[in-house]
Amino acid sequence: MFLNHFEYFAPKTPVEVLDLVGRLGDKAKILAGGTDLLIMMKEKMLKPEYLIDINGVAEFKGISYEPGKGAVIGAATKISEIEQSDLIREKYFALHQAAGELGSVQVRSMATIGGNSCHASPAAETPPPLVALGAKVVISSAAGERELPLEEFILGNRKTVLAEGEMLTKFVLPEPAPKSASCYAYSGLRDAMEIDAVNMAVNLVLEDDSRTVKDLRLVMGSVSPRPLVSVEVPGILVGREFNDELVQKAAEAASGEAQPISDIRASAEYRREVVAVLARRLLQQAFGAASGKGV
Numbered sequence: 001m002f003l004n005h006f007e008y009f010a011p012k013t014p015v016e017v018l019d020l021v022g023r024l025g026d027k028a029k030i031l032a033g034g035t036d037l038l039i040m041m042k043e044k045m046l047k048p049e050y051l052i053d054i055n056g057v058a059e060f061k062g063i064s065y066e067p068g069k070g071a072v073i074g075a076a077t078k079i080s081e082i083e084q085s086d087l088i089r090e091k092y093f094a095l096h097q098a099a100g101e102l103g104s105v106q107v108r109s110m111a112t113i114g115g116n117s118c119h120a121s122p123a124a125e126t127p128p129p130l131v132a133l134g135a136k137v138v139i140s141s142a143a144g145e146r147e148l149p150l151e152e153f154i155l156g157n158r159k160t161v162l163a164e165g166e167m168l169t170k171f172v173l174p175e176p177a178p179k180s181a182s183c184y185a186y187s188g189l190r191d192a193m194e195i196d197a198v199n200m201a202v203n204l205v206l207e208d209d210s211r212t213v214k215d216l217r218l219v220m221g222s223v224s225p226r227p228l229v230s231v232e233v234p235g236i237l238v239g240r241e242f243n244d245e246l247v248q249k250a251a252e253a254a255s256g257e258a259q260p261i262s263d264i265r266a267s268a269e270y271r272r273e274v275v276a277v278l279a280r281r282l283l284q285q286a287f288g289a290a291s292g293k294g295v
């Protein structure tokens with residue numbers, strides 16, 4: 001389990017980091033929490049010649065919020081900080097829930113939100129709620145910045161759009177709409193430190209009447225190589241008064257859209273069943289919270 005020989009850099013400013021990322025190219029890897037990277041290095045799946053530790057760069061860390069505009073979360077912000085943030089719990093509840101479910105206390109205190117999306121595991125905890133909440137990512141290089149929706153950043157299992165010389169620096173979350181609520185759930189053997197068999201996030205916005213669905217995002221994880229944004233569920237519910245019959249139809253539609261595989265964690269058939277269960281549950285929860293009626 002020895003690591004390969006590598007050179008370690010601990011830059012202190014974004015300019016230094018971006019210079020290193022540009023100069024060292026694909027011979028280097030960014031070290032954030034190391035909870036995925038070091039395992040891959042120990043298993044010889046990756047043998048970087050250089051590690052660029054971004055933990056000493058204050059600009060890549062923390063959560064800021066501007067009323068009416070939304071929140072910005074630095075890519076190197078620890079999952080535990082997100083889990084414990086009152087702002088995230090109040091405004092972006094699904095992300096708060098997902099952060100609290102990732103791994104264990106020890107893992108959450110090391111792991112970062114940026115690492116979770118950059119590792120791009122199909123079962124990752126935070127991308128589905130971030131996508132449901134409309135998060136964009138900021139990608140930086142020595143040449144400048146570009147911004148794109150998180151669902152376009154993750155291309156598949158361990159694949160992102162990051163090109164050589166680029167890194168993820170922050171997540172930008174819009175201000176939640178009035179009469180909206182988000183929630184998250186997973187199914188899996190969490191107590192055994194197992195990754196999710198299925199996870200899901202919903203973000204629901206109601207009209208002023210507190211009954212008609214104005215906008216809706218339902219995002220599934222672990223049932224496709226990347227977070228799967230439902231097309232059919234908003235088609236069924238948006239513009240209609242929320243009711244049990246439509247929820248049942250929406251749950252069946254989500255189950256049909258899922259593209260799960262069978263593996264040691266669950267069969268594809270079981271995953272489809274769980275998608276329907278989670279969709280029903282989360283849609284009801286989000287409606288209860290957004291309408292002020294509770295669950």
Ligand SMILES: Cc1cc2nc3c(=O)[nH]c(=O)nc-3n(C[C@H](O)[C@H](O)[C@H](O)COP(=O)(O)OP(=O)(O)OC[C@H]3O[C@@H](n4cnc5c(N)ncnc54)[C@H](O)[C@@H]3O)c2cc1C
Nearest residue numbers: 030032033034035036037103111112115116118124125168
């Ligand atoms: C015991 C255990 C349990 C776990 N349980 C869960 C779980 O329940 N749910 C879950 O989702 N994950 C889980 N994980 C996986 C892991 O903890 C998360 O994916 C974590 O968020 C990764 O973040 P990190 O900061 O540790 O990333 P790192 O390991 O530092 O990096 C991961 C990858 O992303 C790259 N990278 C990191 N930051 C950036 C950046 N800003 N820009 C560009 N590239 C970057 C790195 O170079 C590397 O390739 C678990 C891991 C362990 C060891």
